[in-house]
Amino acid sequence: MSTTSATKQTKTFTVCPGCDLLLHEIQPTPGHTVVCPRCHRRLHREQPDSIRRTLAIAASGMLLFLPANFLPLMNLAVLGRRTGSSLFTASLSMFGQGQPFVGLIVLLTGFVFPLLTLSLLFWVSAGLFMGWKARWMPDFMRWYQHLSDWAMTDVYLIGVFVTIIKMNHTADIHFNTGFFCFIGLVMLTVAAQASVDKPLFWELLEGKEKGRQLQEYSVSTLARTGKEAGLVLCHTCHKTLPASLLAQQRRHHGNILCPRCGEIMHPRKQGSINRTWAFICTAIILSLPANLMPIMEVEFFGQSTTNTIMDGIIFFFQEGSYGIGLIILTASILVPLFKITGMILILLSIRYNWTSWLRHKSFMFRFIEFIGRWSMLDIFVIALLCALVQFGYISTITAAPAALYFTCVVLCTMFAAISFDLRLLWDTETTDRIPARQTINSYPTSP
Numbered sequence: 001m002s003t004t005s006a007t008k009q010t011k012t013f014t015v016c017p018g019c020d021l022l023l024h025e026i027q028p029t030p031g032h033t034v035v036c037p038r039c040h041r042r043l044h045r046e047q048p049d050s051i052r053r054t055l056a057i058a059a060s061g062m063l064l065f066l067p068a069n070f071l072p073l074m075n076l077a078v079l080g081r082r083t084g085s086s087l088f089t090a091s092l093s094m095f096g097q098g099q100p101f102v103g104l105i106v107l108l109t110g111f112v113f114p115l116l117t118l119s120l121l122f123w124v125s126a127g128l129f130m131g132w133k134a135r136w137m138p139d140f141m142r143w144y145q146h147l148s149d150w151a152m153t154d155v156y157l158i159g160v161f162v163t164i165i166k167m168n169h170t171a172d173i174h175f176n177t178g179f180f181c182f183i184g185l186v187m188l189t190v191a192a193q194a195s196v197d198k199p200l201f202w203e204l205l206e207g208k209e210k211g212r213q214l215q216e217y218s219v220s221t222l223a224r225t226g227k228e229a230g231l232v233l234c235h236t237c238h239k240t241l242p243a244s245l246l247a248q249q250r251r252h253h254g255n256i257l258c259p260r261c262g263e264i265m266h267p268r269k270q271g272s273i274n275r276t277w278a279f280i281c282t283a284i285i286l287s288l289p290a291n292l293m294p295i296m297e298v299e300f301f302g303q304s305t306t307n308t309i310m311d312g313i314i315f316f317f318q319e320g321s322y323g324i325g326l327i328i329l330t331a332s333i334l335v336p337l338f339k340i341t342g343m344i345l346i347l348l349s350i351r352y353n354w355t356s357w358l359r360h361k362s363f364m365f366r367f368i369e370f371i372g373r374w375s376m377l378d379i380f381v382i383a384l385l386c387a388l389v390q391f392g393y394i395s396t397i398t399a400a401p402a403a404l405y406f407t408c409v410v411l412c413t414m415f416a417a418i419s420f421d422l423r424l425l426w427d428t429e430t431t432d433r434i435p436a437r438q439t440i441n442s443y444p445t446s447p
Helices: 050-070 087-096 100-130 136-150 153-167 177-195 198-206 208-215 243-253 272-292 309-318 322-351 358-388 402-419
Strands: 007-015 022-028 032-035 042-045 072-078 081-086 172-175 231-233 240-242 296-300 303-307 395-399 441-444
Touching (some): 007 240, 022 042, 050 087, 050 100, 072 153, 072 177, 087 100, 087 358, 100 153, 100 198, 100 358, 100 402, 153 177, 272 309, 272 322, 309 322, 322 358, 322 402, 358 395, 358 402
Antiparallel strands (some): 032 441, 072 081, 072 172, 231 240, 296 395
8 A cells, every 4th residue: 555545744754663764753553563674664554443352351350360370270080199289380390390490480481571561561551541650550551561571371371272182191180260361461461462553652652742752853865774864873772862972971971771761772682693693593502402311201110211302202192193293393392493593693693794585584583582482392391290199109191301401492592592692693784785764665554
């Protein structure tokens, strides 16, 4: 669709956070998505009635949070012996298995961070709905954006389904109220995050008049990127400011904080390449014990056997559960391998100035960011099995050493993506190949 008919023009500029392309800022009409013409990153999709919807969904999620986590999830019965567990108890199970670090990560990603993200989103949307101008609101919104990727209730739910299928042939399973509450909680959490119109939230938190005063500035007609135009982008709220203004403030105050969200602003993430290489190399080293050492120990009628990640995948294929086997194979083996290989390719592209396929590499990096959290699936399954399968002499499941290494691999690959500044990849492109400045394209949103 033509930009003229689908967008509302303004006098301000914006910079694509993915490729640093300088663009005229626009406001999409309902039903349209704003896309960068250079790297095809989605910049803005308007959410109708975003504040009211977010407030209602976040409030509903908070009401379900306690019953979903503290009510019994399910009961297992084997030869007359019954065990049961809530999600919160399962999150704590790794502490009793001698895996305190793994237990801490499961507790944070499965309980603490989901609660924080829903709470932060509720208070920010409630404040905007009520017209509050409190100082804590931008801080809450900033922390919500930082924590949203670490709230993994959706991954935990898939782990629950995997556990059910794994135990279906060996135990009688009875679902309790907590199971259905948890399904509802995951649906509400995903819906709440999808209903947030982040540009709208940040604009209202800052105030339209103040935002325009800070962001209306003259830009050279020859500039094609934010770097050429002397603009610095806040990577959290995507506000752009002249680098000269920031340099002047840095001489007086040291680090420069974004006037809208309070995040530290800099032209590029400092030490991005070195930190990313460090995390990737650490992930490669830890991948060996994570995949070769046993991740779970099963004791059945006094006979103890150990299982690696691949043993669990083979078990599902032998049982005929090909779908679950493929999910675990993808999440536990293929995804970490893809993340490590993809990040190495991108880092080498910057090191040797490989300027081909930049758009495809950008898409690959965004995909790596999206799938990074799903590798936690195996850890959630182990936590659930360790809590549920405690039948004494009949059968007991405990965590093995590879659980620690695999958790560290997941964390390293996620931190590598967080540390990396994708604009460094596009900085390798020569100026003559950068498209002339243009207004962002706006396309109809897919149903």
